[in-house]
Amino acid sequence: MVNFEEIEEIFKRLEGKLTPEEFTSKVETKFTEMNGLCDSRTAAMLVASELGLNENVKIKDMTADKGNVVFIAKVTSVGDIKEFSRDNDTMGRVVNLNLADETGSIRAALWDDAADLVKIGDIKMGQAIKVKGFIKQGQRGLEVNVGRGGNVEHVEIEVPVKVKAHKISEIKAGMNDLNVLGKVLDIGKVRTFARKDGKTGKVANITIGDETGKIRVTLWDAKAESPGVNAGDIVEVMNAYARENTFSNSTELSLGSGGGIAKSSAVVTYNEPLTPISDIGINSAYSVAGHVSGIDDIREFDRPDGTKSKVSNIYISDNTGRIKVALWAEHADLVNELEIGSEIRIVDAFAKSGRNEEVELSAGARTSIQVIRK
Template sequence: MGAIEDVYEDLEADVSFEEFEEAVEAKVEQMGGLADEETAAMLIAHELRDEEVNGIADVAPGMDEVKFLAKVTAVGDVRTFERDGDDAEDGRVVNVDVADETGSLRLAFWDEKADAAENELEVGQVLRVKGRPKEGYNGIEVNVDEVEVDEDAEIDVQIRDSYRVEDLSLGLSDVNTKGRILDTESIRTFDRDDGSEGKVANLTLGDPTGRIRVTMWDGQADTVEALAAGTSVEVVDGYVRERDGSLELHVGERGAIEELDEEIQYEPESTAIDALEMGDTVDIAGVVRSADPKRTFDRDDGSEGQVRNVRVQDETGDIRVALWGDKADYDIGPGDRVAFADVEVQDGWQDDLEASAGWRSSVTVLDGAGDAPGGDEGDGANEQATGLDAFADGDGADAVEAADGDDASAAVADSGGSGGSATASLQGEAVEFTGTVVQAGSPVILDDGEETMSVETDADVHLGQEVTVRGTVSDGTLDADDVF
């Protein structure tokens, strides 16, 4: 056995001996006699080993060339584009999504390869791919040099007709998924580089496995006006992108959002209020204990912002939540059970913690008692462009104090304090009081939207329940004889 055969025998690469021998001869000629056949064979073997990767997870931008196996999960349509030069022919490209057990990426087939890919490739086929990786718009993309179908290879990747939220990953396209609308935002407009006007709108979609932000473009953005929180829908032909480290599901002209007759369930997993810490971005849920009026203020750029504070209580404690921009228009009040997703825990008024619900947050009335209107379109556009910093120089309630110059206690104190207690003038009297349970412990605390009542009772009540109590007030607490 010769030197070339010895090196090839130890090589674990998908290349025939004839191809390997030709590459060795070309290398000897290229080096002008500086390397013999054995040295050239070892150099070629080293290059081939560098090209092979164990899986898609090992493919990285900057590699000269890679080889890998992957299963086709989606085949796009051929798109044409104009090349520079008056005599240049239009170019053609088709994108093919592939995956293996370690991850997924997109293949780009150009010109003649694009025509072949559109006509010959099918979802479910396993491909042997050779190409050049780069950083694409949706993640890693490989420009294909060579590809062939491997009928014998198997890759354990499930091809789905419909995805759950937890199944979504960066780079997926042709995605169909069902969910419940948790929150909607108003339509915003923007100017494209070519001078035309674009439109975009967002909603938050949840299913039993999680939630995701959905971005709708141009004609699809108009869909948001006909959709309301609590509606079950199916997103058709969406594609997954990443923004600020989080996945988003995008819907363009090829896609659609369709209402469903079936009801998709979503139950948030919230963090206990007494476990919140400064700087956390969390989900919380509870009963609204009190709600302040909406306040407006002037931003540094001259536009008008708005904010509304509500105080929310769960079994462990309570916290003020600042609703910024469109969310200040939401019709929620005492007694509503509400989930706040992706709120940022900040330092609020009088060193108390505050949860800030900005443009990335979603607000969902869980019992259907509240309404979430779209709000002002211009204000929403500014939120999308600049995030929480757009509303004022400071964060949370302190920003409102700086914006309108009111006394701090008037500007940001929650209405639970301003409403006061109903017991001060009722000592020793037999009274009847109707309100919403905002604390189910001992004592029970009821809130009727204007004032609160502490109640001593053995009755079994729960947060958000509306009850009427009768009894005598003593030492600031109503000793209930009747609860109904």
């Protein structure tokens, strides 16, 4: 005999298609047909499937009274793993994910062994996963808890996500929870810095572009060390926030602990807009192309912090004018490769007023330079 309590949860999900007695009878028949090759719960799931019940639920259909749920979703953000001490003096681990499918999104908390999957890199931003967990009402809405009785596994399918992707031209400082598709144009070096608590932090920048423009994205710590993307990749930046860079007068994206970046199969195009030299004004970044019409020597100097650096100047011309370009630090060595007449392309140089109030370009850490023809 089948114990109804063992299959009651599955029966409730049939939403009145059968009476409890009818469902139990069908489960007992199925159990007999399987000749002991499954337990009563599996037999109940087989019966439910034959009656049109899909084990996987959509996020929009989840309610707090569903109890255990199984669903397939895409990981749209991964939080930091937190450790805590239990009353029995054992240590626990928990990490929060944001998951989404084509119907909506939901927060999931992974506990202990499930949280360790994030720690070892088995669960990452952008992956499709199948989740078995317990749904309940949390402080910020419904959430799924994956503990000892739950499970998380990878699935090799594309999960369409109901998340608005912003065009880069739409992004304004102060906006939060931004999702952006773009092409990786440049990946900067990882830099270290001292936090207020004395610990060392890491930061790196990448630049992405779409058909409406480009924007810099700041990555912190583990994301800075291993962003998992390369120049030329199409990526999805998720759960970012926008802020104003007062130095460059531009809006940038930043990824905190709940944000991330992942490769995407989407098609995104970007073409770098080049500004004629005669149209360059001060206090903004420009991309230009032209031929080298002047080269100065490299000069070394001491920074205020006591470290040494170097700078060299070149002049480039196009059919609209001529402009001085200061090449700082590693860019200064480029003069050893150039000749008068070399064709060059400079991306994201900052324009400022130089001597005699003439406009000049400054090529620093954010600038990329390509020698097209020597």
